[in-house]
Every structure is written in C-alpha cells, then in structure tokens.
Amino acid sequence: MEEVGIPHIPRFTSGYLNGSSWLVHTIDQTTGFRASSESAFLRPFLTRPNLAVYKNTLAEKIVGKVATGVQVTSEGHTFLLAASKEVIVSADLDSLPSDWPEIQYFNLPAYVGDFWNPGVGGPTDGNYATIMATLIAPKCRGNVSISSSSMHDQPLINPNWLTQQVDVELLTAGFKRLRQIFQASVLQENLTIGPEYYPGDKVSTEEQIHHFIQDAFQTMYHAAVTCKMRKPDDEMAVVDSHGLVYGTKRLRVVDASVFPFLPPNLPQGTIYELNFD
Numbered sequence: 001m002e003e004v005g006i007p008h009i010p011r012f013t014s015g016y017l018n019g020s021s022w023l024v025h026t027i028d029q030t031t032g033f034r035a036s037s038e039s040a041f042l043r044p045f046l047t048r049p050n051l052a053v054y055k056n057t058l059a060e061k062i063v064g065k066v067a068t069g070v071q072v073t074s075e076g077h078t079f080l081l082a083a084s085k086e087v088i089v090s091a092d093l094d095s096l097p098s099d100w101p102e103i104q105y106f107n108l109p110a111y112v113g114d115f116w117n118p119g120v121g122g123p124t125d126g127n128y129a130t131i132m133a134t135l136i137a138p139k140c141r142g143n144v145s146i147s148s149s150s151m152h153d154q155p156l157i158n159p160n161w162l163t164q165q166v167d168v169e170l171l172t173a174g175f176k177r178l179r180q181i182f183q184a185s186v187l188q189e190n191l192t193i194g195p196e197y198y199p200g201d202k203v204s205t206e207e208q209i210h211h212f213i214q215d216a217f218q219t220m221y222h223a224a225v226t227c228k229m230r231k232p233d234d235e236m237a238v239v240d241s242h243g244l245v246y247g248t249k250r251l252r253v254v255d256a257s258v259f260p261f262l263p264p265n266l267p268q269g270t271i272y273e274l275n276f277d
Ligand SMILES: Cc1cc2nc3c(=O)[nH]c(=O)nc-3n(C[C@H](O)[C@H](O)[C@H](O)COP(=O)(O)OP(=O)(O)OC[C@H]3O[C@@H](n4cnc5c(N)ncnc54)[C@H](O)[C@@H]3O)c2cc1C
Pocket: 057, 058, 059, 060, 090, 091, 092, 093, 151, 220, 221, 222, 223, 254, 255, 256, 257, 266, 267, 268, 269, 271
C-alpha cells in the first residue's frame, strides 16, 4: 500500500485513519466467535433483577411529549411499557474535515464480482483476490419518510446515491487506485498475477468506469443521521448533545441515527461509545 501512497499505520483505533492497517474486529477472545452488542453487553446481564427483555416486540409509539412510556405490540397484543425515569430509543435507521479519509479499501481472499450478487458467475479455477473501494464518508444525502403513523408500515427510504459529482469522482479515483495496488511491484515480484477477471479490460476509459460504478455500486449498510445531534438553531436538529429530543422531556435517542454526519471508518465502535456515554 505504501507504494501507491498509503502509509502503514499501527492501528485504526488510534484516532488516525489515513493509512493502512489490520482491520479491528469485535471477537470474543475466549471463544473466537464474533461478538455483537447483544452477546457482549446484553446476554451476560440477563439475570439482573432490574432488566426485563421483551422479545419479538415492536415499539410503536412513544407516549407523550413528556415521555411516560412506550406503546408496544407483541404477538398481537398491544400494551404500554411505563417509564419511571425516561425513555431511551436505540432503534437505528438507518461535510467532513478534509484530513479524514474518504475511501476505504479492503481486501478479501476470494472472488466477489458484482456486489449485488456476490460470487455469482465467478471463476471456477485458480485462486482469486478482491480489493474493494468504499465511499466511507459520502457527500450525497438520502432521506427517509414515514408512509403512515403506524410502525407496521415500512418507511420510504431514498438513498440518493451518487447524486453528488464529488462522490462519483472519488469512486472513480478509488477504482483506478485498486488497479494500481494490483500492479504494485511488491505484488508483481512475489506473486504470479493473472489478468483481471472483474470487471476486466473492457472497462478502461473514464466513461466506462463511470458506467461500471453506476451499475455495480453498492452500500456498506451504514445508515445514519436521520435524527441529527446538533445545536437547536439548526433546523435539522433533533437531539441535543445528551441525546435528549428537542421539544420533549425524558426522551433520549442513542443509536446511529443521532450522528450529525457519518463518521469515517466503521461505525460500530462509535455507536457503542455513544451508548455508554
Ligand atoms: C450487513 C451489515 C454489515 C455491517 N458490518 C459492519 C461492520 O463490519 N462494522 C461496523 O462497524 N458496522 C457494520 N455495519 C453497520 C452497523 O451494524 C450499524 O451501523 C449499527 O448496528 C447501528 O447500530 P444501532 O444501535 O444504531 O442500530 P441496530 O444495531 O440496527 O439496532 C437497532 C435495534 O432496534 C430494533 N428495532 C428497531 N425498531 C424497533 C421497534 N419499533 N421496536 C422494537 N425494536 C426495534 C432492531 O430490531 C435492532 O435490533 C453493518 C451493517 C450491516 C447491515
């Protein structure tokens, strides 16, 4: 990576993200299995007398501007869960300082191909490797609208992908960088690298690259920023710096929706930090 201008850095948890390093995973060191917020922070505390978990239960409505509880439905029964102190929502839905990275590259020891149908139509011979370029802090902004006041109706999600020219240009540059990485002398001298399988040399001009990106582009699933944490004079502000919802009392939101912008890198660690605060 150094050969294509991306320096090695010790780790991504240092707060400095411009560089190349091993990716940090949340793995239970005793079992070797990937840990989630449920397995790491909920399951070990299920026996606590002050914790009740309602499974298969849909939160439908927060009751009152001074939040007194949540109306929920479970197995066809609708009831109220009363809050003695406050209601904390962690349900998700799912402009950047210039020294933050805009593109994330990560590699897989396998053929991926079209990310809408990963692996489909892939080669059946030899060993394949994939490097992907991801727009980690896109400039384009999507929007989410409710289709009714019922939580049983799906919201309308408009991702607005690639509607900003700068995003298209960044991805084009990222695509070209991928080819440079495979051409790096350290790889060429130590490995026998065959021809590019996907998309292959039929995609080479600027126009062909743009078309390819439009067709093959996919999301990294980092939905965020639907409930912005901002100062009250921002018309898009929904919560204050403590996650308290403006115009209400005893109601907090603590999930990825409150990010004022999508942080670069992967969001999980930032969300856990926000939850603990
Ligand atoms: C396929 C995929 C891969 C990803 N990989 C990574 C990765 O490698 N690293 C990384 O950092 N991030 C990754 N992400 C992103 C990351 O998972 C999300 O950013 C993060 O989980 C958001 O956390 P959250 O607490 O805001 O919401 P969530 O983790 O989505 O939690 C919200 C919870 O609320 C529940 N809920 C929602 N509405 C209701 C309701 N009305 N009633 C009751 N319950 C409700 C949901 O069922 C869910 O359990 C990935 C996302 C996806 C989809």
